[in-house]
Amino acid sequence: MWFFNSPEVVYGETALDYLEQLSGRRAFIVTDPHLHELGFTERIAERLRRAGLEVAVFPEVEPEPSLETVRRGAAAIRACEPDWIVGLGGGSALDAAKAMWVLYERPDVDPASINPLERYGLGARARLITIPTTAGTGAEVTWAVVLTDAAEGRKMALGSRETLATLAIVDPALTADLPPRLTADTGMDALTHAIEGYTSNLHNDFCDGLCLKAAQLVFTYLPRAVADGHDAEAREKMANAATIAGLGFGNAMAALAHALGHSFGAVFHQPHGRAVGLYLPYTIEFIANGGISRYADLAHFLRLPHTDEAGAAAALAAAVRGLARQIGQPLSVAMLGISEADHEAALERLCDFAEMDTQVVMAPRVPDRDELAQLYRYAFRGQSVDF
Amino acid sequence: MAYLFPSPEWFEQLKNEINRSEAYASSAKTWEGDFYFIIKPWGTRQEPVKVYLDLWHGKCRDAHEVTGPETKKPEFVITGTLDTYRQIFTGKLDPIQALMTRKLELQGNLGKIMKAVKATLDLVKCCGQIETQYADQV
Numbered sequence A: 001m002w003f004f005n006s007p008e009v010v011y012g013e014t015a016l017d018y019l020e021q022l023s024g025r026r027a028f029i030v031t032d033p034h035l036h037e038l039g040f041t042e043r044i045a046e047r048l049r050r051a052g053l054e055v056a057v058f059p060e061v062e063p064e065p066s067l068e069t070v071r072r073g074a075a076a077i078r079a080c081e082p083d084w085i086v087g088l089g090g091g092s093a094l095d096a097a098k099a100m101w102v103l104y105e106r107p108d109v110d111p112a113s114i115n116p117l118e119r120y121g122l123g124a125r126a127r128l129i130t131i132p133t134t135a136g137t138g139a140e141v142t143w144a145v146v147l148t149d150a151a152e153g154r155k156m157a158l159g160s161r162e163t164l165a166t167l168a169i170v171d172p173a174l175t176a177d178l179p180p181r182l183t184a185d186t187g188m189d190a191l192t193h194a195i196e197g198y199t200s201n202l203h204n205d206f207c208d209g210l211c212l213k214a215a216q217l218v219f220t221y222l223p224r225a226v227a228d229g230h231d232a233e234a235r236e237k238m239a240n241a242a243t244i245a246g247l248g249f250g251n252a253m254a255a256l257a258h259a260l261g262h263s264f265g266a267v268f269h270q271p272h273g274r275a276v277g278l279y280l281p282y283t284i285e286f287i288a289n290g291g292i293s294r295y296a297d298l299a300h301f302l303r304l305p306h307t308d309e310a311g312a313a314a315a316l317a318a319a320v321r322g323l324a325r326q327i328g329q330p331l332s333v334a335m336l337g338i339s340e341a342d343h344e345a346a347l348e349r350l351c352d353f354a355e356m357d358t359q360v361v362m363a364p365r366v367p368d369r370d371e372l373a374q375l376y377r378y379a380f381r382g383q384s385v386d387f
Numbered sequence B: 001m002a003y004l005f006p007s008p009e010w011f012e013q014l015k016n017e018i019n020r021s022e023a024y025a026s027s028a029k030t031w032e033g034d035f036y037f038i039i040k041p042w043g044t045r046q047e048p049v050k051v052y053l054d055l056w057h058g059k060c061r062d063a064h065e066v067t068g069p070e071t072k073k074p075e076f077v078i079t080g081t082l083d084t085y086r087q088i089f090t091g092k093l094d095p096i097q098a099l100m101t102r103k104l105e106l107q108g109n110l111g112k113i114m115k116a117v118k119a120t121l122d123l124v125k126c127c128g129q130i131e132t133q134y135a136d137q138v
């Protein structure tokens, strides 16, 4: 038994206009201060008003949103009593909106305890709309909620199948002005979701096609979206790729590159997509060296030259590195300007965090502690994994 | 020889496997927490089987079937059917998947288990090491 969960997805050019067809009394937009200042909130609000809704805004979500922010936002939502909550932004704003929704519906719930085993009965007071402004996290269609306990500096992976948006609006126009660096980082996240969703232990028939297609779209369109942000076709395809990959991995789990990347991001404060994308080729090599993998399928679909599973993994790792090089992403940790001494000093902590990450056991080959440390060292030096 | 699951001999064997496992000793080195594993009645059986497992810093301090009155108050209680346990031990069902689909019911802090996923996996491997005959197939 397993599940496939998805919001209704409205996508493509002018998808935002769908907001004008909503019915309801009040909408509450959750976003970050930067997007608010850039006028993104108004683009959403004007459409909601046209639908006859009153609009309130909480433009205070910080990167790596805290429990405190979620509680504050939920209090503002309770004062407003909306029937629609709209998460607008990157993964942080969307995840914060999901958690605020839970607290609005269930004030008795501790946000730090939102988990897949509980039943919350969401939807009685409001429904959730997610509108991504980057093309990468897939948070618009996943139920995962990542929050930070600011007091402890600890990231918490939360969520329940109920913390899934009712409606996701994926309009490429919102990503047109995304800077190249952010386009590249988030695009690598989407690629990592696609490849890990396809190869994780929980891969399944419902997700496979989504992951394959998303990977193909990223390889084809990410270089164009990075080179020219106003390449409308590339932006649209990348927006689709990120959401499709979100559905793919969100219903199958991410794996080892995410475990390594989460830990690395927490220790060295690197953007999520840059971190997971950096580790992706190393984990492909490591998993393939264990002899059980599904890289030949991926290589076949992506038309990468290969004769066997090992060759397919090598071709795929090379293609990922080729893409990273083309869009100016780091190929090794050393290229991020981190010294070997600092990296060595942090190695124990990197391994501790990675071992505690749920995704670490989702790969078909699970590294032991020595192998984890070796993976970090190889990725530091930029050396292909030979063990 | 094959050990009958569930049986006192099987749990004794599990304790041995855990205490022999270098992987578990490493991945669970900070784990502190005890369990009841409950196996729902099968066949014509009326009563569930309740097993107490005390795991501490990568070792198993105690594993035994609870037959008399309650004496322990373990931190976690995990309940499932014999078939679900079999599927997990034989690698056909991912333990996390089993929790999320409620094939395994958990009482206790899920967050603490999710931070010990590697240890959980190594523990399941120990179960899989035991040559087992299942009670519903005898």
Ligand SMILES: [Zn+2]
Residues within 6 Å of the ligand: A137, A189, A192, A193, A258, A272, A276
């Ligand atoms: Zn990701």
